[in-house]
Each structure stands twice: as C-alpha cells, then as structure tokens.
Amino acid sequence: MWFTEKWTPHIKFSVEVKKHLYSEKTKFQQMDFYDSYELGRFFTLDGIMMANQKDEFIYHEMIIHTPMSVHPHVKNVLVIGGGDGGSVRELTKYPKIESIDLVEIDESVVKLCQVYLPEMTVGFKDSRVHLFFEDGLLFVKNTNKLYDLIIVDSTDPVGPGEGLFSREFYQNCYRVLTEEGILINQHESPYFAKERKEMQRAHKKIKDLFPIATVYQAFIPTYPSGHWLFGFASKKWHPTKDFKGSLSHQLKIETKYYNDEVHLGAFGIPNYVKKALNETE
C-alpha cells in the first residue's frame, strides 16, 4: 500500500505504508496516521503529510532554535497551530522561557499525536505549557497578553489554516508582540507554483508590517520540493547581524540539524527565490 501526495497536478510523491493506523474526520479536517518503511510513523491532515518520524526534527529545530538564538531574552512564547507538539518540545528545552501558550484549533491533533507520535508531544507535560483549543485568528485578536516570540506552525493556507495567512492575523501578531518581538511562520516553498504564490502573498503582508522581514530555508525532504521556507519578521533583532552563536549550543541542547553555520547559511537565499520575493513589491 502506498500513500501518495500530489506535490503539483503533475508531480507525485509516494511512501510505501506498512499500516494505516488510524483515520478520523474531526470537526475541522480529515486526519490519518500511518506507519511506513522509510519514514516511520507519519500523519496527514486532509491528505497532506504534516510530520514524520524520520525528519520532523529538521522542521522543528529550524522553526524554534533560529529565533531563540537571535532574541536574547525570550520569556513568553505563543505557538499558533503546532498541535503535534514538535515546536513546544523544542521550546521547553530553554530554562529561561517562563510561559508557552499553544493555540490549536483542533483538539484531536493533540490527542491523537499523544497516542501515535508520543515522542513529539513530550513537551505538553511541562508546567509552563498552556493549551488553548480555539481559533488562532480569534485568539490573537482578543488577547491582551504580550509575547516575545510568536511561532506560526500552521498547515498550508487552505481549510483551517487559511486565516493564519491573512493580513488581519499578522496585524494582531504585531500588536501582541513586545517592542523586541519576533514572529516566525512556516512560509511555504519557492519551487512549485502553488507554494510559491503563497510564499509571495505571505511575504508581502508581513513586510508591510515589520521593519525586518526576511525568510530562511531548510532541507525538508518530505515537503514538496524539499526546499522549505520560514518567515523571520522582527521589530528589533536582525537574524544574522544580531546572531552571536547558537544558544542551543551554549545550553548543550542536542540538535541533529541546527548549528551556527546552518543558522547563517539558512539566510543565504538563491537568486530565483529573492526575485520571486521581490516581485511582491
């Protein structure tokens, strides 16, 4: 049995499956868990692979350790989406963080990942972590708490993730960030047309709001094209000029992907990607 994802109408990526472990239509989306020969266990939302045991470390290290090594005093963190727990797990490795609020629209994601991908959800046991099962768009609209770091760990901008790519959402993120705050978001990909368009739309909205707005990249082989971007938007701290070496290294946090040279290299964006980002101006 093969799980197949259409990366475009004309490109397919297929993974041989040992067992279809679980399937559920939640209130918000179709959710499936599989076990596979090459990637270990993985789960999909509406047929799109979200995370697998072989390479989820790449996405989650890059989305967390990069901003944590730039902003020198992160105390309050907001994670939007990220119900699989990978981002929270990496955040809980930092003793200086005082509070982590996770806002996941679909409680089933958390509950089922705790069953089928327990190594990703270990951070939820940390007493600094607070779970909110509600719409991230409404949460940032209504909260008056201020955050040093917001992580938008969303699905693609279709279905429940759509609002997390809207101008109103980014405006509210800006509002609830401190004066030194940083916003990181999963920023799609430059290679295939659909993700490139979403990359451009997100970039345009974010750079209209933040004085520093750039992207960084990682090799994530199981996402379409394997060339994946994160957005780095910041009110004060610059991702490379204010980088003094990785905090994870100083704290002896074990990382399998992230290191000093990876941090700096991730901001070395190919010309064709720069061009696509500039076309939004």
Added chain:
Amino acid sequence: MWFTEKWTPHIKFSVEVKKHLYSEKTKFQQMDFYDSYELGRFFTLDGIMMANQKDEFIYHEMIIHTPMSVHPHVKNVLVIGGGDGGSVRELTKYPKIESIDLVEIDESVVKLCQVYLPEMTVGFKDSRVHLFFEDGLLFVKNTNKLYDLIIVDSTDPVGPGEGLFSREFYQNCYRVLTEEGILINQHESPYFAKERKEMQRAHKKIKDLFPIATVYQAFIPTYPSGHWLFGFASKKWHPTKDFKGSLSHQLKIETKYYNDEVHLGAFGIPNYVKKALNETE
C-alpha cells in the same frame, strides 16, 4: 503517462509525461528523453533522472561557480562526465579560462543532448572546449597535462560511473592537478541510505588524499530527497576562508541560484550530515 523513479525501495517520485521523445540503448547505458508538464524536457540514464529544464541550472551553477570563485586563476579545466553540457556551458562564461577538456565515456549523451536539450549544449561550440569520448578513469591515468580545476560531473556510482568513485581515480585526479588545484565532484546525498553510503565512501577516499576536503549542498528538488552534495577537495584554497565574493557577480554572469550568501551558506552543513561524514574516520 508517468515517469517514476524509486528514490528508495519505499519512496517513489513521479513526473507526468507529455511525450516519450526518444529511447536508445547505447553501448554503455539506457538513455531516454521525455517532455513533461512540470519540469519541461528531461533525460534519464538507466532510468535515473539526470537533468531537466526546470532545475538543471541549480546543479550546474553550484558545481561550477563555487570553485571558480575560490581559485583565483583557473586556466585549464577538466570535466569528467557532464556530456549534457551544463557544466561546460557555465565554464565558458569565464574569459580567463583557456582550455576545457570534457571526457565523456558515452558519445551518445553529447549527440542526443544536442538534439533534445540544445540550450544545455551551447558551450560545446566554444573553441576552448575539447571533447574526448573515452573512459574518464583511463584518461586521468594516462594524461600528463596539468589542470587547475577538475569537475567530476558523474552519474551515481553504478554502471559506467562506478570507476569515478574509486580511490585510483581520485589519486590520479590529485596527480594531474596543479599545486593549487581543486577537485569538485557530485557527492550524492545524506538523507536516504543508499546515497548516504556512497557519500561516506567518496568522502573517506577524498579526505585521505587532499589537505582540504569538505562538502557543500544545494536544493535540487528533482534529485532524491532534494538535498544534494558536492565535494570540494583542494590542495591550497579554502572554500570559505579564501572566498572574496563571487567572481560570477564581478563578471556580471547572470546566475539564477548562486550568489555570495548562497556560496557561504552552502558550506553550512547540518549536524546529522557532519556526523555521517565523520563516521567514515
């Protein structure tokens, strides 16, 4: 109709094909040309995708412009393999290069790429380019010419490409390089087991010979995992410490992928890849 490549026994990458343009069993390998919706034209050797019109620029810019921006006076270049012409095309953009010897075992690769992928073969018209249709292993064994730069633009280490991953081959490359010479090779990939093993084997052999031996990486979405490596082996020049900015930029050579930050970032190797390379020690 779909062209499917098994990236591993359990992972498939499939491209919808408009037309199967040509098929030939040459003296050395099975060769096929296709036209596709997403990648334009592409060709395969023994069923493995070699180059396509959408992203061949990434591989060829990275294999050529990287060493050309490190070694300050390259005059004589040897390309082993590379019958599709992409590497030679990039080399001919440098006026200071005096001679480019291309050694391709299979003359059909050159002849058929001239027909089906003519934009890749434009460099062959340059009077500085000399074509040799013979075994690269024997060529470097027998030549007494000295080269400033050797580019090993080979297939995977099976079939006709196998000898280009042997210790004897690397030893002869070392011998025919000047005292400031650089050897660049396509160096497989760290992510899936088969390519990782070949990456380790090649690295072990090369670093036993050269005082400077490292790897650099590029996002090549149509190669297995999209995380592809090149080997940088050098007798004198260091790829980042001796990098003074991209020569392609100074010469106003248009590049769609390569730039200064990409050059430096390409050497920012993730921890899990470093670990796999170190395991060869």
